[in-house]
Amino acid sequence: MAKWNEDNAQDKNFVLIPRHFSTGAVSLFASGSDGQSVINETLLANADVVISVFRARFGTPTPRAKSGTAEEIKGTLDSGRRLHIFFSAEPVDRNHDPKQLAAVQKFQRGMTEGLWQEFDSPTAFGDLVSRALIADVRHFADSLPARTAPTALEPSLPPVNLQIGVHGTACDVPDADDLLESWITVETKKEREALAERSTTPSSIADYSIQSVLGGRKPDPIKQDQFDQRVRSWEQRVRADWPERMNYLAGSAFDALSFSILNAADSSVKNLRVDLIFEAAAGVAVVSKFKPDEMFPPLFPRKKDFDPFTVDYSQLRAINSPATWENEDGNLVVTIELDLVRSHTPWKGGEDQVVLILRDPTLSEVPVRWRATAESFDGVIGGEMTVQVSSTSGRDLLSKVLK
Secondary structure, X not given: OHHHHHXXXXXXXXXXXXXXXXXXOOOOOOOOOOHHHHHXXXXXXXXXXXXXXXXXOOOOOXXXXXXXXHHHHHHHHHHOOEEEEEEEOOOOOOOOOHHHHHHHHHHHHOOOOOOOEEEOOHHHHHHHHHHHHHHHHHHHHHHOOOOOOOOOOOOOOOOOOEEEEEEOOEEEOOOHHXXXXXXXXXXXXXXXXXXXXXXXXXXXXXXXXXXXXXXXXXXXXXXXXXXXXXXXXXXXXXXXXXXXXXXXXXXXXXOOOEXXXXXXXXXXXXXXXXXXXXXXXXEEEOOOOOOXXXXXOOOOOOOOOXXXXXXXXXXXXXXXXXXXXXXEOOEEEEEEEEEEEOEOOOEEEOOXXXXXXXXXXXXXXXXXXXXXXXXXXXEEEEEXXXXXXXXXXXHHHHHHHOO
């Protein structure tokens, strides 16, 4: 509901206040009343719109109806208020009550007046509710008397005409799991062959071989059961870290996003801040130098020579860059702050900052919302756009960074 208000309240001049019995009902004891009648009095009587949702439970009977929800539906219909009914088509929990589910299905079959709708995912449910609320607001707006524009008390501010651009695509690697399995197979096969070779080599030579593999130490010759345990532990770590390693590969090989802002108005904009929200997507840092061991950790890591003067520049970000980013609530949020945007003078930047990673593989494009504030105008302005998705092979990304 908060997102709906953020996207619609200013344009439609309506704010929706969600209320639910778990948080909005008032504890009240009175002779001749029951829990449902208290809910009816404290919540239902003051509602403009009622949304009823059925999953696998029909509810508890009341003195007046077969369940509290059924009573609320009847009361809403009798009062002539707006009512929306939704039924879940998602898989039910294995511990559900069959009688409750049967009661829901029977009630659904009996709903022959009006239109109810089904949903099969939280996203689909959110879309249905959003469309219903837009229809409700339109209904209420049409019933209100026309309003005249207020008389201006002072000269209006110069017009604002911001054109926000996002350049680039979102990275999707469908064969990421195949690449993982290939790497595990190749690495374990190589080390098993090396182990078999060492087992047929005289001990002094075997010790030397193990010493070179493990990096300078002279350990006891590794046994087969120790080797198998090491493989299991290594494989578990590799699988757990694989999403981050694929992000590292994308940050090394995929093109970063860039951004542009054009002020098409005839006046400058001061202290502009633009926030771009890339939904169902994440950002990863651009990596300037790819290190194979960071992507594919060896089963037997080799010892690295210590160099106190070595500095890792692979993921450093520009200082005082106008564009910054972070991953927040499952979305990538990019913030651009500019002291001055002159009229008809485009700003471009953000290159080598962030690579966009697709989080929802069912999407062919990433929805982007933007909002802007500035010293030069009151309130918030905003808009929407999309970024296309580029599906690429993990092997193609590897070829690019290993050239």
